[in-house]
Amino acid sequence: MNEIPYKVYLSENEIPTAWYNLRSAMVNKPAPLLNPGTHQPMKAEELAPVFCDDLIAQELDNDTEYFPIPEEVLSFYKMYRPSPFVRAYFLEKALDTPAHIYYKFEGNNTSGSHKLNSAIAQAYYAKKQGLKGVTTETGAGQWGTALSMACSYFGLDCKVYMVKVSYEQKPFRREVMRVYGADVTPSPSMSTNIGRKILEEFPGTTGSLGCAISEAVEVAVSTPGYRYVLGSVLNQVLLHQSVIGLEAEAALKKLGVTPDIIIGCAGGGSNLGGLIAPFMRDKIRGKLDCRIVAVEPMSCPSFTRGTYAYDFCDTGMVCPLAKMYTLGSSFIPAPNHAGGLRYHGMSSVLSQLYDDGLMEAVAVPQTEVFKAAELFARVEGTLPAPESSHAIKVAIDEALKCKETGEAKNIVFGLTGTGYFDLVAYEKFHNGTMDDYRPTDEDLAVSLAKLPKID
């Protein structure tokens, strides 16, 4: 009998009742969003046509430590939270490592990922404001699915601009969104000015996240009773995702375990920012000696090969400027199979923490990620999302290092979701037709040269 169980389920009354705002613990605060015209920090009233009022307040507040989770959101959380915290005994055995591996599993809901944590919060504030609906973009489809579920729950309209290549390759994701009543449009589309402009310029384009964001924002600001919501990157999203880290912290405390390494995949940064929130706080305050590692795809390496600078969040350049590690908003990510990690920039919060040396980052090639994913599926049972598998890959690497040194380190990683809608990617992996594309220095120089000039 193992002393530590395979799964630690907290009870429902151990679901956090407040989100933790990591910014409140940061010595160097994340840089503010800038108005793309004036280059001055965006004020709440400037953001109001795009975002919901309460979410703007959360976005701009670097000081408040805790935001209470509204009762309606807490009630929804009880559908699928607390999420499982798992000791990866089977993986440890397969690797023959002295390391102790744990993962926080956020895929135990129909959206298949952690995205639901913020979707339900954002839908709640939209409803509270008396809005008719929200618009958004989705790439891999996880965020769109999560938002559809959340809007269905609160009776809000949900207009999703789905990157065209995903719309065509992932009809099932689209169909799940329809189950929840969402209106899904392939992007770029003829329904917006920016969509028509992009289609005119690049008639054969299969779309990008940056372009879908531009379309969703345009529709939100031009349709009465609508606002735009975003599934990652923003401070508010990291705030909501802190439930991941708070539950992980509670589970580790219950087990009496102190983490040595915390690992998460990083696209826009929402999962990682949420997972590490309480641990990074303790690290900043000198109370926890722990490595924190962001894992990104070699094909879209914002941290490891990007520049820390102000940049546009979208292709259409209609959004505020954010200071972040970026590859340039004109960078066209390779069509890799972790759609959730194909974003040119990175959360301002995580960018600042990385710049301050409080976090590490590593970029990994795609086929190695799928090797790790398949091993994980076979021994731990759960078929992981390609995004999550980036964290698995590095957790395995760290566990194998422990095998060499004989150290019994405590490794914690975020298993953000399941791969049930990513089987085209697994098929390519099995057929040996998966590539390990990485951008050349010249590719990056071109897109980085187009960064906006800020005084």
Add this chain to the structure above:
Amino acid sequence: MNEIPYKVYLSENEIPTAWYNLRSAMVNKPAPLLNPGTHQPMKAEELAPVFCDDLIAQELDNDTEYFPIPEEVLSFYKMYRPSPFVRAYFLEKALDTPAHIYYKFEGNNTSGSHKLNSAIAQAYYAKKQGLKGVTTETGAGQWGTALSMACSYFGLDCKVYMVKVSYEQKPFRREVMRVYGADVTPSPSMSTNIGRKILEEFPGTTGSLGCAISEAVEVAVSTPGYRYVLGSVLNQVLLHQSVIGLEAEAALKKLGVTPDIIIGCAGGGSNLGGLIAPFMRDKIRGKLDCRIVAVEPMSCPSFTRGTYAYDFCDTGMVCPLAKMYTLGSSFIPAPNHAGGLRYHGMSSVLSQLYDDGLMEAVAVPQTEVFKAAELFARVEGTLPAPESSHAIKVAIDEALKCKETGEAKNIVFGLTGTGYFDLVAYEKFHNGTMDDYRPTDEDLAVSLAKLPKID
């Protein structure tokens, strides 16, 4: 704060350590399997070329109350068990019913259904016997996926004959099986005598479960070191699935709740037989006053329109004869979207209980099932499998009856799995192209006329 939580998770040491054999409580035992040639009860040695030895012992044993769950199987169960037992507060609210609705959710594993409970047991006994591998058939793909996972865990070869129409319509199911290293062949195939014969006779056939069973059995008996395993119908499978009912019983006890109605979908009967095991025992013994309801599709209504008689389990007529409610082994089920319920017969255990008046049965039309499924997805969050949605449909009907009468009945149903691989069906439902086919009396008369004559 609700007194009863949304989810009851038992702890890992509350996973049952023995399977419960419902046959031991039955006054009228299920009829024995017959040798198709001699019409005499099958002996263990006659079954040995087809099935694993320990599984045959379980199959033939009507008396032993409990079979201990082997340590290796228990360890695997800890990957995903205890499975959630959920109070459907959101559904109750949506229906505005005084009824209390509970469901046991078996979809929280990558196979997406309860099938894994028996797959891992069967793979264990095959490994224990020193076999090289196993063969099986799969329709919807849930059983094939579950068996692939189980075989991967024990390092066994796994040859899956997948009904051709599913193989072609569900490439993702096939791909999941490949993740777990299974060898998947569309059935009928040219790799077996029976497959070649069927293809010669019906060149355009898209296959059937009965045909795939015949192929898998042929390969098992003709390949040294292989045996055949089956995911439903058999006594041994119901035995393994009793973990569902035992955990549900433990959860209800913990809550102090006595069920008034227990509802499960019924194809071959494995889920229903497992779910009801301890409750049916108590009902037989007069200790529980509870309705037990089997739900089947109108397109394949074994209980409600079939005959209780000996019949072949497979199209090729190579398997033993089983006494069951059957539509006739030549009955060709309509291509409905609950592949797991498209079987012409029903477990001998359940057939006997139904014949003894201990169970009810109801047949429901397909579009009503999908309406219930979509409502459930929207309010309870989880996208249900079409099979499971049959039980949801009747649970909703019963809850609405309670609304009329004002009764606060305790309704428990089995949510056997998730619908992530069934989105073609949901798409048809959304597009309004789903039909409610039911066989005519003439259709049934034709297939029932072909039942074997037993003295």
